[in-house]
Amino acid sequence: MKKGELFIVSGPSGAGKSTICRIVRKQLGINLATSATTRAPREGELHGRDYYFLSVEEFKNKIENNEFLEYATVHTNYYGTLKSEVESRLASGENVILEIDVQGGLQVKAAYPNAHLIFFKTPxxxxxxxxxxxxxxDSEETIQLRLKNSIKELEYEKDYDITIINYTVEKSCDELVKIINSKN
Incomplete structure (x- = not known):
């Protein structure tokens, strides 16, 4: 059986990654590998669907048990990708999209050299x-922190294989679909 392809989508908060990935996953029938986080759920988000919402203690236990493919502290919260979420899907031939921060993207690329790194940004x-x-x-304080962090995150664009500038959701979805279809 052919292994699935791994697509890593990163970029600044607010670049449209989540919206575009949600639409493309639905169009192509690709399941998103659910990330874990210590941040509180936003309205409408569900544990196990949008994220695994963990306490800091639960997250640190998983770190100690080497259960993460990658993890990082982003905007004062932990975020990470569970190895089990990725490895089982790839082995069964499924394509996997990881929507993760730039540092995590590079960590995963080091572990999976054939992964496809896709960077999203606004014009x-x-x-x-x-x-x-x-x-x-988000509060004004959180918005300012995200804007400040986005300047640092944009420096990682050069380390990614492809950049999608999100002018419109429709155009960006089309671009991402073309990229994924070209790798299968």
Whole structure:
């Protein structure tokens, strides 16, 4: 059986990664590998579907037990990808999309050299700020932290295989579908 392909999607918070990945996964029938986090769920998010919402203690126990493919602290919370989420799916021939931070993306690429790194960004920083504010889910302090972190995250674009500039959701979805279909 042919192993599945691993696609890593990263970029600044507010670049549209989650929206685009959700649409593309549905179009192509690809399951997102559910990440773990210590942040609180946003409205409408469910444990096991959107994230595994863990306490800091639970997360640290999983680190000690070497259960993560990658993990990092992002915006004061832990985020990570469970090895079990990825390895079982790839082995069964499924394609896997990891929507993770840039540092985690590079960690996974080191472990899976054939993984495809895809970087998402907005056309301008003004667009990014407008999108973050438009969510109406974060405090002003969190928005400022995300904007500050996005400048650092943009420096990693050069380490990724492909960049998608998210002008519109439809165009970005089409680009991501073409990339995934070209690797199968």
């Amino acid at each position: 301008t920083m003004e667009d990014l700020e407008r999108r973050l504010r438009g969510r109406k889910t």
